[in-house]
Amino acid sequence: MIDTPVLRETKSNRYHLILGDSIEYLSKLEPNSIDMVFADPPYMLSNDGFTCHSGKAVSVNKGQWDRSSGLEEDFEFHKQWISAVRRVLKPEGTLWVSGTYHSIYACGFALQLLQFHILNDIAWYKPNASPNLSRRYFTASHETLIWARKDKGARHTFNYDAMRNGDFPKDIIKAPGKQMRSVWSISTPRKWEKRYGKHPTQKPEALIERVIMSSTKEGDYVLDPFMGSGTTGVVAVRMGRYFIGVEKEKDYFDLALRRIKDEEARIQTSLF
Amino acid sequence: MIDTPVLRETKSNRYHLILGDSIEYLSKLEPNSIDMVFADPPYMLSNDGFTCHSGKAVSVNKGQWDRSSGLEEDFEFHKQWISAVRRVLKPEGTLWVSGTYHSIYACGFALQLLQFHILNDIAWYKPNASPNLSRRYFTASHETLIWARKDKGARHTFNYDAMRNGDFPKDIIKAPGKQMRSVWSISTPRKWEKRYGKHPTQKPEALIERVIMSSTKEGDYVLDPFMGSGTTGVVAVRMGRYFIGVEKEKDYFDLALRRIKDEEARIQTSLF
């Protein structure tokens, strides 16, 4: 794999998609230019005897020291991408980070070390989570999202009324006309639309909608440094935000591009 | 304040309460002797221009570097007490850590660095949380609990059936006869029993009951290094576990002692 920062780009009035490395690309972006970043970072590095160097996984020694050093490698990676994000965020801009316990503690701690100010942590409860088959743990049924702003002093966007008075009929936690709480009940998409084939870690559109609705305005610049299959882009474009997405794996990039283009077409059609 | 490790101790058949410093005390305990630790660590060090050195708070410079250095002090503290806990845990023993986003990322990351193996993270949802008055954030309505075991290889205790089939009538998440999930809906105690006066960060007994019920057996040794007002001890004694509690502030120690003694008396009475 060639180590070029940007292998391919596709632009439109509504989005800018980049096939390449996030940190590389972010370092070339205009500083203080992004309103909101949504990031679902990878966390494979330290887990099962594999470590990930510039995009390719290599097997490593599984000794005790290694698990720790893997964790520290993860941590270095998280500090790097969060720093890169910090540079391009507007002072009043905010960052969302999502993850399970495998990665969220390293991310949250890195965030705090790098002077981000946590506004909320959100527990995304999945009512349709898979059962636990081993019977040796509780059934893992949620993920964590951290919402933080760049500067403690700046005034961030929070659409209080939309959150309080919006319609969230399937959420068993949210009461109509009451404040949105830090626990969100949103089902995972069970079968992925056949049009685009299956993708393992797909986030539900309702989740991303809530994130974008709560913390951005129309016309804002939304960036996803680990775009994956592009759900953030699909929803951002649908909601009238400008989307910048970076993805280093070509298959995911192609899938995201197709989905976001389709969404754009749907919008054009519906304007008539 | 004198830096004696143990200022006062009170023992019985059911508990052992220590007024003094946790890390000091733990360093003298028998290694590999404790079945479960429940810890709700303090996190004041780095927060609002105060740092806490050996028990007393001193004002510090609020510069940018300082917030970071305060965080790192917190982190050092968490690594120290978690290491001390690690030493006294049995190989199959487990550790619970509770906290909000102020401290839980540093704790979780420290836990992982110190070779603990996370079994679950639990989102404790508080249906009766206070509303958000600023209208600039989501309403903070949950805390996080991390459950981890000392060794990945060892077989920890998990009372699957008690969790699956027990009665949790007030929990809007838990379905009868279905597995216990990683989100628990438990109200906070609204008014604290008058007998003991008010305490700010009181945890509900139902929460501690669920923790102890799920991860310990009768007769197990349960330790709380930051005992506070002693709820862990009250519930542990009630459930027939042997409780070891450490608290460095005399007022809290006295309160905990009174509550746990009262619980013990209640048990003796009910045996007739």
Next chain:
DNA sequence: TATAAAGGTGAATCCGCAC
């Protein structure tokens, strides 16, 4: 045709058993 009940499937470990 709509709604309800019944039956089948898949996912991710852990465990015992045979060697």
Next chain:
DNA sequence: AGTGCGGATTCACCTTTAT
């Protein structure tokens, strides 16, 4: 004592059948 295979486990959701 390691290794490897196969069965057991639970629950949401889909499909099929029944009312």
